[in-house]
Amino acid sequence: MSFREKSAWIALVSVLACFGAYFGAILTGRVSGRGTDTLHLLLTCVVGFAVLQALLTVAASLTTPKDSRSARDEREQLIQTRSHTVGYYVLLVLVLGLAIPAHVGHPATDLLNFALLDVVIAGLAVSVAQIVMFRRGA
Amino acid sequence: MTQSELAEKIGMTRQTVAAIEAGKYSPSLEAAFRIAHVFQAKLDDVFQWIG
Numbered sequence: 001m002s003f004r005e006k007s008a009w010i011a012l013v014s015v016l017a018c019f020g021a022y023f024g025a026i027l028t029g030r031v032s033g034r035g036t037d038t039l040h041l042l043l044t045c046v047v048g049f050a051v052l053q054a055l056l057t058v059a060a061s062l063t064t065p066k067d068s069r070s071a072r073d074e075r076e077q078l079i080q081t082r083s084h085t086v087g088y089y090v091l092l093v094l095v096l097g098l099a100i101p102a103h104v105g106h107p108a109t110d111l112l113n114f115a116l117l118d119v120v121i122a123g124l125a126v127s128v129a130q131i132v133m134f135r136r137g138a
Numbered sequence: 139m140t141q142s143e144l145a146e147k148i149g150m151t152r153q154t155v156a157a158i159e160a161g162k163y164s165p166s167l168e169a170a171f172r173i174a175h176v177f178q179a180k181l182d183d184v185f186q187w188i189g
Binding site: 001002004005067070073074075076134136137 | 149150151152153154156157160162163165166169
């Protein structure tokens with residue numbers, strides 16, 4: 001597995017773990033979704049995401065040192081471009097969908113959580129697209 | 139020559155070379171010329187286009 005593919009897996013796992021915990025806590029009612037308890041949880045998840053991704057990336061670079069130091073080759077660049085295009089369209093649709101909760105009267109904090117969820121889903125779409133393209137040998 | 143050796147000579151990853159060999163990825167013209175140059179062969183001898 002190349003370093004870039006490992007990076008895609010790391011991004012996927014990190015996002016699922018950290019933001020899964022955040023949205024899971026909101027959905028299960030452990031936090032209200034607004035207020036300082038939610039803010040603290042969000043900040044913890046963001047910091048945790050950054051730390052987890054950094055640690056896993058360092059570990060991946062130690063297992064594939066040559067790959068991690070070299071620039072993306074043309075296929076990896078193509079996969080990155082295509083996956084970001086997928087993520088862009090996913091985010092576009094989801095953000096347009098924000099109009100629905102906005103117009104039915106959801107408070108601003110709910111809209112912020114929906115917006116964050118949209119960004120997380122778009123990020124997951126980018127990672128999944130990259131992994132699929134790497135696995136298929138595209 | 140192994141895939142890793144070829145990859146190093148042309149500045150690509152082993153996985154990209156494997157994808158080219160499997161016909162799952164079409165390299166750019168520049169990459170195709172580099173591969174042909176490594177094998178000291180003509181482009182047509184290394185790559186064929188099946189329409």
